[in-house]
Amino acid sequence: MVFMLIGSAIAIETKNMLSAVIAAGAVGFGVSLMFLFLGAPDIAITQVIVEVLSLIILIRTTTYADNRAIEHKIDSFATVTGLIFIGFLVMAAVVAFQDMTPFGEPLMRVSRRYLSGTAAETGAMNAVSGVILDYRAYDTLGETIVLFTSILGAFVIIRKRGKKAIDEHDTEHFGIIE
């Protein structure tokens, strides 16, 4: 947990793009270790693999890109407002955490049914697969459609035909230097 906090602080504060990407990757691996300790190997496997892939993609794209950090003055009003809201959030969280029950304490009726009946009702030994593809298959279908749509949108933007050469208009209005 502390390791992840340090890693995310480095990722935000560092000037070098490559070290920021590597720090973000370290945070991701910390998250996957945490999932493993909480007893969720499915999520841990997915997290590790996606982390590796996103690290490859980020390194591949950021090493070609312009690596200058954006320098700007700190907006003091926005900082003060943000701190006030963080204070409110922490106060509300302190009140809320005192009322919370221990982790996983009241096992709900639905999840008890899932835990006891998955193998018999769906024929799948892995309870997670049984839940996401049998009890909650409609949910997974929606998730797949969301992924399909987002990748369609991303592909429309980054495909070869969609790219045009940088002209003078861009350099004047958006400050792109090439």
Added chain:
Amino acid sequence: MDLRELSKDESRGMTIIIKTISRLVLSFILLFGFYIVLYGHLTPGGGFAGGVILAIAYVLLILAFGGKVALSKLNNFWASIWDDLGALAFIVIGFFGITGGYFMTNFIWHGNPGELVSGGIIPLCNIAIAVKVGAAIYAIFIGLSIYGRIVTEEER
């Protein structure tokens, strides 16, 4: 195209060390991906993780041997087609569930828990999701890494 001969060609891609190692490791990555997908209803894993592993095998091909080799194995057009087919297969399996009562019912015989052929539609859905996710992520990686470089070279 034979990867063994390509690894001796030093003109494109990375060095011969990386090419040899990735040529040896590639089949194991693919095998592990298929294992994660097919045993998704028995062991941890499933369609999404397995699909990303299969995509990572192709990403390794791009990184080690250069874009042209990977595109000759599975080009952008067929990656999109597989992406669509995976999504369609998932929905079609869902529509076949209407025969068992309602949309997305687990309509096939469930089998004995713990065997490879069990779980009804769950392994089929895992395969569909794996095809969909793997092809989509491979297509995104092509778009991000190869196209950007082609366009900048043409501009220069």
